[in-house]
Amino acid sequence: MATVRRRRIANPDTLSGVLKSRTHHFNPEEIVRHFASVTEERVDSLAEALTAYISVNLPAAFERRDGLADYRTNPYVLMTSASVMRLDDPQAFGTFLFNSKLYMALETSFGKQIEAAFVSQYPIGSQNKWIEAPEKRAEFTALEGLSRERKAQQRLNSVWREIDKSVVVGDRRYLTSIKSGPNTINDTQVQGMTRAIIDNYRAWVEQTRATYPEVTGIDVVLGLTYGTDRTTNNKENQILVKLLENGFVEEDRERCPGVLIDSETGTVRVYRCIGMDFWAFIGQPNNRQAASFVFLEVLLALSKALGRGVENADIETRINLKLQQLALALSRLLFPRQSLPAWVRDDFSESQLFWFATAVTAFFDEGI
Structure with a gap:
């Protein structure tokens, strides 16, 4: 696996700079330990x-x-x-x-x-597994019978379009939008995902409470299936930066860098997980270090x-x-x-x- 370190960065005071400072060093001994x-x-x-x-x-x-x-x-x-x-x-x-x-x-x-x-x-040890959000399935079901053009028009109003998978662990619901790799997000997708979060996070909370009454908060996670913090094109960080101007604040840069919470209720967390960290999140979203x-x-x-x-x-x-x-x-x-x-x-x-x-x-x- 990799030993995670911080490297010297050009703009250490910016959110993107902090997130880009993480480096992953290959360590064969850690790989061996993980096999256990x-x-x-x-x-x-x-x-x-x-x-x-x-x-x-x-x-x-x-x-x-x-x-x-x-x-x-x-x-x-x-x-x-x-x-x-x-x-x-x-x-x-x-x-x-x-x-x-x-x-x-x-x-x-x-x-x-x-x-x-x-x-x-x-996740490991959880009765609930990652699934397509029931609310997203309901949106698509409602489009059955419509023409292709009409479906395309209606999808513009979709609340759940950007969410790929969902799971409830404990009293939190985890939502993720999965991107294939570190360079697959473009400027259009940055705008789309940013707007989806700003416009829909309240609806995600409201509909989650209706579907899962025991849930007290949600985590919205942008996941990249491979790569490292240093090798991305920085688009995932741009999403977080734009959210800081639209109702979100950093939770605690020292303790959990890159994690944002909504300033209105503090119950919605937004962050990104890359490569090994993404799969750890999939394996145990409430305790990534253990997975x-x-x-x-x-x-x-x-x-x-x-x-x-x-x-x-x-x-x-x-x-x-x-x-x-x-x-x-x-x-x-x-x-x-x-x-x-x-x-x-x-x-x-x-x-x-x-x-x-x-x-x-x-x-x-x-x-x-």
């Missing part, structure tokens, strides 16, 4: 929940792409990457293009489902599930077939040299024309 808390039963349970899902849905991440039109990507970045990496033949270029699209697919919708499968197994090993359980379970799922679905063979199909399609792209203007024939190499031809596909739907 990891249980085989939990790892097996997590792996079992994931294996069947991976067998069905991992192939879906690439098999729905039939032709070059389904591999469309930024043509300018595509040509630059291809030239730098010397990808000047269809087989190498096809492998690069396939891997790029597969990675992006896994980091978005597929990755989101993996996270959901993990969090539903926790600092949970990220190891998650990684072990994913490794185990991938081994089973990839083998069961014969994914390697299916990927190789897709690569062959993509390489064949790319090999047919080249323009006959005699059909090109003389200055193009003279100035452009075969590799340059190949990169050009692949980039052209980004502008067409059919015939490629």
Whole structure:
């Protein structure tokens, strides 16, 4: 695991500066100590929940792409990457293009489902587990039967849209919005999440009291599934800074840096958890220090599930077939040299024309 330390920072008096000062140093001895808390039963349970899902849905991440039109990507970045990496033949270029699209697919919708499968197994020792908020489910149920356009319009009024998972532990309810990694939050999402908290935190409290009468307060947590305090793009901290100007104050910077409370009642806490701290929060939200090993359980379970799922679905063979199909399609792209203007024939190499031809596909739907 990592030993957490504070480092010297340029702006030590700002909230972002304080939060960025935390550093995580890899310590093999701490990893070994954490293994004492990891249980085989939990790892097996997590792996079992994931294996069947991976067998069905991992192939879906690439098999729905039939032709070059389904591999469309930024043509300018595509040509630059291809030239730098010397990808000047269809087989190498096809492998690069396939891997790029597969990675992006896994980091978005597929990755989101993996996270959901993990969090539903926790918290440790709690009868209640992480679930989609019942109030959010009710909002979506109310939209059944509406057209796609009408649903999109109604979702603008959603109170629970930004909340991914919820759990009650003791007398507090924990709500979390899960982001895949340290650089996935953009300025639009900062604005969206900030407005969601400012506009809806009172409704979250009110509806929580109706759903869970025993709850006396809520924690709203922005969770990043990997990374460290230093490696984020700082967008999660910007959300906290903006909240300080809109009804929230720091609870205690020395004792719990980065934790805000609403100035109106003091019952709503807002903070962010990153990487290991996020998984500790998932494992035991009311006592994160006691669950600092949970990220190891998650990684072990994913490794185990991938081994089973990839083998069961014969994914390697299916990927190789897709690569062959993509390489064949790319090999047919080249323009006959005699059909090109003389200055193009003279100035452009075969590799340059190949990169050009692949980039052209980004502008067409059919015939490629």
